[in-house]
Amino acid sequence: METFQHLMGGFATALSPLNLLFATIGCILGTLIGVLPGLGPAAGTALLIPITFKLDPTAAIIMLAAIYYGAMYGGTITSVLVNVPGEAASVVTCLDGYAMAKQGRAGAALGIAAIGSFIGGSVATLGLVVMALPLSHFALKFGPPEYFSLILVGLSLVMALAGKSLTKALVMGVVGLIFSFVGIDPIEGAPRFDFGITQLLDGIRFVPVVMGFFGLGEILVNAEQSLESVVMGEGKVSSFLPRRDEYRICLSAINRGTWLGFFLGLIPGTNSAVASFMSYAIEKKVSKHPEKFGTGLIEGVAAPETANNSYANAALIPLFTLGIPGSPTVAILMGALIMNGLTPGPLLFSQHATFVWAVIASLYIGNVILLILNLPLVNWWAKLLKIPYNILVVFILVFCIIGAYSLNNSVFDVGMMIFCGLLGYVFKKLDFPLAPAILTLILGPQMERSLRESLSLSQGDYSIFFTRWISLVLLIITAIIFATSAWQALPSAVREESKGAQV
Amino acid sequence: MSIVDRVAWSALLLFGVFVVYESLQIKYYGSDFGPGPGFFSFWLGVLVIGLSVVEIGRTFRRSVPLPANFFPGRDGLLRIGYLLGALVASVLLLERLGYSLTMFLFCGFLLRVLGKQAWWLTVILTLLGSFGTAYLFRQLQVILPGGIFGI
Numbered sequence: 001m002e003t004f005q006h007l008m009g010g011f012a013t014a015l016s017p018l019n020l021l022f023a024t025i026g027c028i029l030g031t032l033i034g035v036l037p038g039l040g041p042a043a044g045t046a047l048l049i050p051i052t053f054k055l056d057p058t059a060a061i062i063m064l065a066a067i068y069y070g071a072m073y074g075g076t077i078t079s080v081l082v083n084v085p086g087e088a089a090s091v092v093t094c095l096d097g098y099a100m101a102k103q104g105r106a107g108a109a110l111g112i113a114a115i116g117s118f119i120g121g122s123v124a125t126l127g128l129v130v131m132a133l134p135l136s137h138f139a140l141k142f143g144p145p146e147y148f149s150l151i152l153v154g155l156s157l158v159m160a161l162a163g164k165s166l167t168k169a170l171v172m173g174v175v176g177l178i179f180s181f182v183g184i185d186p187i188e189g190a191p192r193f194d195f196g197i198t199q200l201l202d203g204i205r206f207v208p209v210v211m212g213f214f215g216l217g218e219i220l221v222n223a224e225q226s227l228e229s230v231v232m233g234e235g236k237v238s239s240f241l242p243r244r245d246e247y248r249i250c251l252s253a254i255n256r257g258t259w260l261g262f263f264l265g266l267i268p269g270t271n272s273a274v275a276s277f278m279s280y281a282i283e284k285k286v287s288k289h290p291e292k293f294g295t296g297l298i299e300g301v302a303a304p305e306t307a308n309n310s311y312a313n314a315a316l317i318p319l320f321t322l323g324i325p326g327s328p329t330v331a332i333l334m335g336a337l338i339m340n341g342l343t344p345g346p347l348l349f350s351q352h353a354t355f356v357w358a359v360i361a362s363l364y365i366g367n368v369i370l371l372i373l374n375l376p377l378v379n380w381w382a383k384l385l386k387i388p389y390n391i392l393v394v395f396i397l398v399f400c401i402i403g404a405y406s407l408n409n410s411v412f413d414v415g416m417m418i419f420c421g422l423l424g425y426v427f428k429k430l431d432f433p434l435a436p437a438i439l440t441l442i443l444g445p446q447m448e449r450s451l452r453e454s455l456s457l458s459q460g461d462y463s464i465f466f467t468r469w470i471s472l473v474l475l476i477i478t479a480i481i482f483a484t485s486a487w488q489a490l491p492s493a494v495r496e497e498s499k500g501a502q503v
Numbered sequence: 504m505s506i507v508d509r510v511a512w513s514a515l516l517l518f519g520v521f522v523v524y525e526s527l528q529i530k531y532y533g534s535d536f537g538p539g540p541g542f543f544s545f546w547l548g549v550l551v552i553g554l555s556v557v558e559i560g561r562t563f564r565r566s567v568p569l570p571a572n573f574f575p576g577r578d579g580l581l582r583i584g585y586l587l588g589a590l591v592a593s594v595l596l597l598e599r600l601g602y603s604l605t606m607f608l609f610c611g612f613l614l615r616v617l618g619k620q621a622w623w624l625t626v627i628l629t630l631l632g633s634f635g636t637a638y639l640f641r642q643l644q645v646i647l648p649g650g651i652f653g654i
Contacts, residue, residue: 033643050644171515171554174547178522181547185529185540192529192540216590223586224572224579227617390618391628394610397586398632401593401606406645411597418590425583429573430511448543455537 007129010357014062014365022059023362026066027369033067034074034087036399041071041087041312042329043406049336057340058355062362064336065316066369068329072272072312073117073370076305077381080109082396084215088206088273089308091438092280094214096293096300103296106382111240112250112298113305114374120258120310121367127262128317128360139266139318144457145464148450149474150267151443154274156478157281158436159485166485168432176437179204180444187452199412206441208404208417213434215400216417217424219393227390240378246298253283253299257306264307265314275311276304277439285484313363319344320356505562507569512558519551582617589613601650606633 013019029051033044048067052060075090080097093113100109142150158173159166182193183203194200242250257279264275283303284290293300316333318324323345325331337344342352349356384392404417427434458464465471522544529541575583589609596605610632614625637647637654 036640167554167558171551174550174554175518178544178547178551181544188530188533188540190529190540192544193525220583220586223582223617224575226578227582228619388618391614391620394613394618394628395632397590397613398606398610398636401590401597401609402636402640402645402647405597405647406640409646409648411594411648414590414594414597418587418594421590422587426511430507452533452537460537 003129006353006357007361009354010359010361011365013058013354013358014362019059019062019358019362020365020369022055022063023066023366024369024373026063027070027366027373030067030070030072031074031077031370031374032070034071035077036074036403041068041075042332044068044071044074045329045332049332049339052336057337057342058358060340061333061336061355061359062366064333065359065363066366068333069117069121069309069312069366069370072309073114073374076113076117077110080106080113080301081381081384082215082392083218084396084400085210088210088271088438088442089276089304089311091210091214091273092276092304092435093301095280095435096295096297098218099294099296100298100301101382101385105296105298106385107240107378108242108298109301110378110381111375112242112302114240114371114378116250116254116257116302116306117309118367118371119254120261120306120308121313121370122364123258124262124265124310124313125360125363125367127314128320128363140322141470142267143468144450144453145468145471146474148447148454149465149471149478150270151447151450152478153474153481154278154443155440155447156481156485157277158439159482164431169436172427172432172434173436173440176440177444177447179209179437180441181448186445186449197412199410202408203445204416204441205407205413206438207407208413209420209441210438211400211404212417212420212422213424213427213438215396216421217428217434219396220421220425221428222389222393227393228388240375242298249299250302253279253303254306256282256286257303258310261307261310261312262314265311266317270311271442272308272311272315273439273442275307277435279303279307309367313367316363320348320360321345323348505566507573508567509559509562512555512562515551516555516559519548519555522548522551585617586613597650598648599650601652601654602647603633603637603654604650604652606636609633 014023029048030041030044033048034041045064045068049064052063055063072087072089075085075087076093076097079085079090079093080101083094083098085091085094097109097113100106155173158169178193180203183201184190185192191201260279260282261272261275264270264278280293280300280303283299284293287293287297287299312329315325315330319330319334323334323343325334334344342348342355400417401414404413405411407413424434454464455462465475526541526545526548529544530539531541531545533539533542589612593605593609596608600608607629610629611625614620614628615622618625620628640647
């Protein structure tokens with residue numbers, strides 16, 4: 001009851017005209033920043049912190065939180081329209097979102113992304129109110145062995161991201177992992193695969209790889225034919241709502257995406273890309289026609305977009321309750337809290353109750369604003385596809401160059417993007433799936449660190465992964481995913497033969 | 504497709520061998536407990552080699568026809584060459600000429616040669632793509648190279 005009263009008080013503060021205005025401005029700015037390739041939520045939020053300097057702490061955090069989830073949605077727009085994900089969480093949206101755009105259904109893809117994000121974000125905010133503290137304590141049970149096992153679950157999803165060939169998906173997963181090991185070894189500081197190039201000591205950054213693989217790779221494939229003949233979206237803009245026969249599928253996908261994103265958001269150290277990749281893989285697993293994923297299925301957009309927004313809101317739970325930032329963007333929000341004289345952690349709820357509950361209420365309001373702002377704008381964004389491709393392509397490349405360069409103010413990253421673009425083109429031509437490489441590139445360093453930290457804890461004893469129950473459960477899940485995926489990958493004749501033998 | 508696949512998997516096989524070779528130059532066991540910096544990459548290289556050998560073997564057992572238009576035509580190759588050439592040139596010029604001038608040349612070339620736009624539209628779009636984006640991103644406090652002219 002007390003929680004409810006606090007929440008109502010929070011709504012009263014957050015709904016004050018000024019705070020409402022800041023939330024709206026934050027959503028607009030965040031979306032605009034997110035649309036610019038290379039400027040993901042973390043960079044976007046960091047860039048816009050100075051705007052909030054003159055605001056009072058509550059208004060400042062309300063605005064920054066609005067920028068955060070506005071940027072998350074902005075990343076989706078470029079993924080769907082031009083196949084250039086603004087940040088890691090949107091990579092998987094490219095697979096079916098861009099295919100939908102090419103079929104003239106960009107409106108429906110962006111619409112379901114906005115609706116899914118709203119539902120996912122709202123449920124996660126409700127979860128923040130109801131279950132924040134107990135769930136955070138559960139999440140604290142995650143040590144290096146549990147992380148390692150959780151990442152193995154994530155890696156097993158490579159199998160689910162396989163297209164026609166499991167071997168090709170596996171080898172792409174391995175290539176992503178090898179890319180992720182370039183640079184300084186995280187435990188001993190030994191340089192690896194740097195070939196004497198200083199810039200490689202920092203490792204291969206994710207953004208140039210994604211821009212190259214997806215953005216530039218696609219452009220090079222399209223350049224095989226005359227650019228004037230490339231028609232995006234068949235020149236028409238669809239409704240922003242799904243077709244009638246898609247409603248039930250979307251609702252189920254959104255439901256699963258919400259809970260998955262919420263659960264992963266609670267665990268510090270995970271990231272929103274894992275949530276979106278996992279939810280995509282789960283949809284593919286439960287689908288009656290998994291082979292059609294990647295050809296423009298609406299659930300392939302609904303689930304990851306819901307999961308990533310649910311994750312974004314749930315990631316604030318460990319921040320508020322334990323003072324642990326769950327992701328880079330949340331770490332920036334934490335910095336903003338500290339700059340405003342507020343120390344995140346258990347005492348925040350007792351010492352600054354008005355502030356915390358106002359921010360929680362504003363999260364919900366922010367989701368509503370984002371939906372109201374974006375649904376009418378969906379068709380407007382989708383009209384970008386009406387720009388002739390031979391003009392659009394030049395601007396996509398300009399934004400890719402800026403995105404890659406601005407990461408570290410280095411032309412090396414632009415060169416890396418071009419190299420990855422060429423690789424992406426070759427892999428596309430040879431029908432090698434790109435998503436597994438991206439997933440493993442993200443998870444690789446964390447996997448290696450968790451494994452080696454776990455073994456340091458256990459003094460080299462591998463049983464540490466089986467004697468801790470959370471880790472054991474996650475390993476069993478991994479084994480089940482591997483076994484079922486390998487079984488499905490067997491030629492149907494072999495499967496039938498095996499079934500016959502059992503009978 | 505079989506020959507193309509064979510070439511692709513052979514390239515991956517070489518990549519695997521290279522990764523294994525490089526990994527052997529790094530410590531396999533860590534100074535603490537368990538694996539060292541070279542452990543993972545060594546086994547991943549072995550995995551790439553294994554998968555490549557299996558797939559190369561498969562290309563000899565079954566023949567899959569190449570999809571239509573697998574190889575781009577002469578014009579297609581030329582367009583890809585223009586795009587890559589313009590990108591490489593922009594990398595080389597970015598810090599010398601500065602962002603705005605480099606992008607001016609980049610956009611102008613691509614819009615005129617690949618985009619086949621009218622002169623007036625090329626000029627307007629080129630200005631937008633170069634000086635316009637420079638203004639926008641500098642407003643967002645993104646640092647872009649100024650080059651010898653400082654623009």
